[in-house]
Amino acid sequence: MAQKEEKLGINVKKEEDFSEWYNEIIIKSELGEHSTIKGFMVIRPSGYAIWEKIQNYFDKQIKKLGVKNAYFPLLIPDFFFKKEAEHARGFSPELAWISEKEEGVRYAVRPTSETIMYDSYSKWIRSWRDLPLRINQWCNVLRWEVKQTKLFLRTREFLWQEGHCVYETEKECDKEALIYLDEYKKLCENLLAIPVLIGKKTEKEKFAGAKTTYTVEALMPDGKALQMGTSHNLGQNFAKAFNIKFLGKDEKEYYPWQNSWGFSTRLIGALVMVHSDNNGLVLPPKIAPIQIIIIPIYKTENKEKVLKKANEIKNKLKTYSVELDDRDGYTPGWKFNEWELKGIPLRIEIGPKDIEKNQVILVRRDNNKKEPVKTAQLDKKIKETLEDIQNNLFEKAKKFLDSNIVEAKDWNEFLKQIKNRKFVKAFFCGNVECEDYIKDKTEGATSRLIPLEEHKNPNKCIHCGKEGKYMVYFAKAY
Amino acid sequence: MAQKEEKLGINVKKEEDFSEWYNEIIIKSELGEHSTIKGFMVIRPSGYAIWEKIQNYFDKQIKKLGVKNAYFPLLIPDFFFKKEAEHARGFSPELAWISEKEEGVRYAVRPTSETIMYDSYSKWIRSWRDLPLRINQWCNVLRWEVKQTKLFLRTREFLWQEGHCVYETEKECDKEALIYLDEYKKLCENLLAIPVLIGKKTEKEKFAGAKTTYTVEALMPDGKALQMGTSHNLGQNFAKAFNIKFLGKDEKEYYPWQNSWGFSTRLIGALVMVHSDNNGLVLPPKIAPIQIIIIPIYKTENKEKVLKKANEIKNKLKTYSVELDDRDGYTPGWKFNEWELKGIPLRIEIGPKDIEKNQVILVRRDNNKKEPVKTAQLDKKIKETLEDIQNNLFEKAKKFLDSNIVEAKDWNEFLKQIKNRKFVKAFFCGNVECEDYIKDKTEGATSRLIPLEEHKNPNKCIHCGKEGKYMVYFAKAY
Numbered sequence: 001m002a003q004k005e006e007k008l009g010i011n012v013k014k015e016e017d018f019s020e021w022y023n024e025i026i027i028k029s030e031l032g033e034h035s036t037i038k039g040f041m042v043i044r045p046s047g048y049a050i051w052e053k054i055q056n057y058f059d060k061q062i063k064k065l066g067v068k069n070a071y072f073p074l075l076i077p078d079f080f081f082k083k084e085a086e087h088a089r090g091f092s093p094e095l096a097w098i099s100e101k102e103e104g105v106r107y108a109v110r111p112t113s114e115t116i117m118y119d120s121y122s123k124w125i126r127s128w129r130d131l132p133l134r135i136n137q138w139c140n141v142l143r144w145e146v147k148q149t150k151l152f153l154r155t156r157e158f159l160w161q162e163g164h165c166v167y168e169t170e171k172e173c174d175k176e177a178l179i180y181l182d183e184y185k186k187l188c189e190n191l192l193a194i195p196v197l198i199g200k201k202t203e204k205e206k207f208a209g210a211k212t213t214y215t216v217e218a219l220m221p222d223g224k225a226l227q228m229g230t231s232h233n234l235g236q237n238f239a240k241a242f243n244i245k246f247l248g249k250d251e252k253e254y255y256p257w258q259n260s261w262g263f264s265t266r267l268i269g270a271l272v273m274v275h276s277d278n279n280g281l282v283l284p285p286k287i288a289p290i291q292i293i294i295i296p297i298y299k300t301e302n303k304e305k306v307l308k309k310a311n312e313i314k315n316k317l318k319t320y321s322v323e324l325d326d327r328d329g330y331t332p333g334w335k336f337n338e339w340e341l342k343g344i345p346l347r348i349e350i351g352p353k354d355i356e357k358n359q360v361i362l363v364r365r366d367n368n369k370k371e372p373v374k375t376a377q378l379d380k381k382i383k384e385t386l387e388d389i390q391n392n393l394f395e396k397a398k399k400f401l402d403s404n405i406v407e408a409k410d411w412n413e414f415l416k417q418i419k420n421r422k423f424v425k426a427f428f429c430g431n432v433e434c435e436d437y438i439k440d441k442t443e444g445a446t447s448r449l450i451p452l453e454e455h456k457n458p459n460k461c462i463h464c465g466k467e468g469k470y471m472v473y474f475a476k477a478y
Numbered sequence: 479m480a481q482k483e484e485k486l487g488i489n490v491k492k493e494e495d496f497s498e499w500y501n502e503i504i505i506k507s508e509l510g511e512h513s514t515i516k517g518f519m520v521i522r523p524s525g526y527a528i529w530e531k532i533q534n535y536f537d538k539q540i541k542k543l544g545v546k547n548a549y550f551p552l553l554i555p556d557f558f559f560k561k562e563a564e565h566a567r568g569f570s571p572e573l574a575w576i577s578e579k580e581e582g583v584r585y586a587v588r589p590t591s592e593t594i595m596y597d598s599y600s601k602w603i604r605s606w607r608d609l610p611l612r613i614n615q616w617c618n619v620l621r622w623e624v625k626q627t628k629l630f631l632r633t634r635e636f637l638w639q640e641g642h643c644v645y646e647t648e649k650e651c652d653k654e655a656l657i658y659l660d661e662y663k664k665l666c667e668n669l670l671a672i673p674v675l676i677g678k679k680t681e682k683e684k685f686a687g688a689k690t691t692y693t694v695e696a697l698m699p700d701g702k703a704l705q706m707g708t709s710h711n712l713g714q715n716f717a718k719a720f721n722i723k724f725l726g727k728d729e730k731e732y733y734p735w736q737n738s739w740g741f742s743t744r745l746i747g748a749l750v751m752v753h754s755d756n757n758g759l760v761l762p763p764k765i766a767p768i769q770i771i772i773i774p775i776y777k778t779e780n781k782e783k784v785l786k787k788a789n790e791i792k793n794k795l796k797t798y799s800v801e802l803d804d805r806d807g808y809t810p811g812w813k814f815n816e817w818e819l820k821g822i823p824l825r826i827e828i829g830p831k832d833i834e835k836n837q838v839i840l841v842r843r844d845n846n847k848k849e850p851v852k853t854a855q856l857d858k859k860i861k862e863t864l865e866d867i868q869n870n871l872f873e874k875a876k877k878f879l880d881s882n883i884v885e886a887k888d889w890n891e892f893l894k895q896i897k898n899r900k901f902v903k904a905f906f907c908g909n910v911e912c913e914d915y916i917k918d919k920t921e922g923a924t925s926r927l928i929p930l931e932e933h934k935n936p937n938k939c940i941h942c943g944k945e946g947k948y949m950v951y952f953a954k955a956y
Contacts, residue, residue: 033598035551037585042598045546045613052547068523069530073513074587074618074635080514098587099575101622107515109552109576109587120511120520129807135523140552140618144579157552329607 090208152269199449211235223421281343427468568686677927689713701899759821905946
């Protein structure tokens with residue numbers, strides 16, 4: 001049997017060329033690849049399996065909250081976009097239009113589904129009895145980005161979920177917008193082991209058509225912020241544009257309040273950046289499609305015996321997601337490297353000597369620690385170790401985030417810390433032009449969020465010196 | 479509290495205007511609706527929940543067979559289509575093109591994904607070690623139909639799964655194409671309670687670019703056949719067009735063999751047609767998103783007591799998908815009608831008198847039978863009844879199918895039986911022009927399938943009188 005021992009590893013170092021390292025991790029761990037079509041990507045099975053785990057987790061959460069899934073058309077006619085002016089302005093530059101099929105009607109491929117969904121809502125909602133209406137859609141969207149493509153992070157098509165809910169009162173609407181935001185935080189922190197900050201967007205950065213945009217932000221190892229999900233209180237803007245009305249308990253007509261909220265496959269990009277290392281992908285156990293890989297070590301004369309034991313162990317660990325790599329024609333060393341590259345949290349090695357000692361060798365992906373474990377203790381040890389890996393990855397990322405948040409007291413310090421690629425807190429006036437200046441003078445730093453807590457001891461705006469309305473986190477961002 | 483007692487029921491009878499009855503069932507049971515955009519539909523939560531159940535079932539089945547999910551771009555460049563001539567010819571009339579974004583490149587929204595997937599496959603497959611490759615995609619596709627829209631059955635966009643596998647040998651390829659076909663049969667019969675016939679398509683009806691197309695066909699109550707899923711042995715056609723090659727164990731280069739297979743949201747249309755009645759939707763228990771609805775019957779003075787008991791019962795039935803309709807402002811009678819319309823297989827009524835007698839009233843949706851059941855026996859009785867409903871619906875449909883298959887011995891009988899809306903078996907020459915004539919002279923009957931069994935005692939072609947190659951089932955079809 002021919003050996004296939006080609007070079008598997010990552011050729012670029014995370015600390016030397018972060019961007020190229022990221023690209024290599026994605027491609028070599030087979031999460032995804034660039035499509036022949038410019039700006040598009042293919043999500044390969046290993047990447048899609050992560051998306052499925054995210055979907056399964058989140059879908060259960062929102063169903064508990066009373067949300068139901070549905071599906072709305074891919075194409076949106078231009079006359080729908082025009083109904084909400086801000087929304088139309090925000091999305092126009094990124095639309096892909098279908099060549100005209102009928103006289104006078106132009107369709108765009110959806111960049112988001114507010115308009116097409118709310119057209120239906122206007123027919124479904126008649127009375128307060130129909131509220132709250134909570135609908136979610138898992139789908140693909142298209143935004144014709146002009147910037148350079150980046151796998152999972154910036155592609156013309158991506159997969160996402162978009163939740164769209166309707167309420168009688170603004171209080172309920174805003175409260176639930178924050179509940180969905182909190183679900184995003186839990187998803188990021190508990191499942192993906194990525195610590196996040198939550199807050200509001202400034203006027204400049206909020207969603208086209210929203211009253212308030214809430215955001216979940218994470219800090220990547222290169223000091224750039226990444227938006228992990230957003231939740232918008234749309235106010236009554238779309239209700240008025242799409243003529244959604246309900247008859248209240250008092251028999252009078254009202255416009256309802258709406259929120260919408262979404263996250264996308266870019267979460268997979270964040271997952272890769274935050275945890276992976278120079279040996280390849282590192283996956284937190286809770287999101288890893290394969291949690292444990294068993295690698296048997298044998299020669300021809302003891303192959304049968306070793307494989308038998310390896311299969312026994314596999315069957316004992318059925319509560320985990322476990323695979324046995326019993327392929328012929330690859331050395332154990334080659335297999336170690338391959339599964340390391342693919343980010344499997346735990347490796348179990350088992351050879352004839354281990355069988356004699358009633359043990360296996362357990363190797364952690366996150367810190368490379370290797371230890372013999374008696375088979376009788378294996379189940380307990382694995383449970384503890386997977387938990388420990390999950391916590392360890394989170395704590396490492398949390399330490400990084402915490403140590404990279406700094407407060408700037410004056411403009412020079414602000415410039416310096418942005419240059420240092422920090423997440424910089426500063427008081428800010430809220431003015432759109434002032435924010436444009438900040439972006440310009442920092443070569444691209446944007447406001448990421450306004451924390452939801454009260455803003456004590458307000459200071460002057462870090463840039464213009466006028467009244468500092470609130471504390472804002474600034475950073476360069478993906 | 480105001481009563482909302484508007485007319486809920488179905489106004490058209492199944493036996494009088496099947497097409498309009500179907501439309502009314504879909505709309506009033508809130509499975510779906512026509513979108514404002516011509517030719518498109520909205521899948522409402524009740525319809526999407528059925529799709530999710532189909533997906534969950536089928537996804538587990540194919541994963542057991544080694545299939546992995548992935549995601550490929552929505553847009554396909556024209557130069558991909560052109561690579562396989564038959565395929566291009568077959569799909570060209572139905573394509574929706576994106577207005578040109580870059581000089582000289584035209585993109586169509588995918589009508590199916592062979593070409594875009596096989597472009598990636600040509601990069602992934604190098605050696606026999608990479609085979610078999612088994613990939614599936616759950617996604618939306620667009621086919622710009624000119625015929626009249628029919629909810630779930632004929633819309634410009636629909637949801638589906640498309641499996642695309644690659645093998646070393648034709649034997650393996652064809653064998654697995656039939657395994658996926660068999661999975662479709664199981665899905666239809668065991669989950670949807672729809673009996674099906676399986677077979678091969680004739681030359682005229684096979685998939686554009688395939689060597690052989692296998693099909694699963696069902697008969698609708700109006701005597702029209704409906705294709706439930708297809709599986710294609712693509713031969714080496716696409717491998718040659720997309721230059722997919724592998725190095726065999728003998729170190730020589732070969733083109734691999736491929737199959738592809740798909741079913742779509744039209745299964746939901748078939749489900750509705752086959753089982754529903756003049757009171758609304760009827761759902762087999764295994765596919766019903768809600769299997770049991772509990773309706774409490776109370777007056778103000780005993781409301782608390784009845785609701786307490788109803789909740790107790792709900793909690794006892796947790797292994798089923800059960801809901802309690804405790805909405806105020808609706809009479810029990812109105813609720814009966816609403817849930818009947820929505821096709822819930824079992825209704826539990828509980829009032830103060832039932833509580834005294836330690837019983838509930840159990841009502842079946844399929845045959846309207848009503849009986850008191852002691853609460854101690856409830857769990858057992860429900861298990862039996864749900865199974866019985868599932869079987870009963872299948873048997874009813876099976877009887878209908880069997881009694882509507884007839885064999886025609888001569889052309890006049892053939893014409894008569896097609897007119898009688900039967901599934902007509904006859905020997906056929908296999909010639910494309912002859913099939914065109916048959917379609918023309920019967921006002922639309924097409925060949926649906928060639929059974930896979932051997933064709934004993936072949937007779938002359940039913941139309942042209944030349945050698946009858948095989949037995950073929952003909953019918954008008956959706």
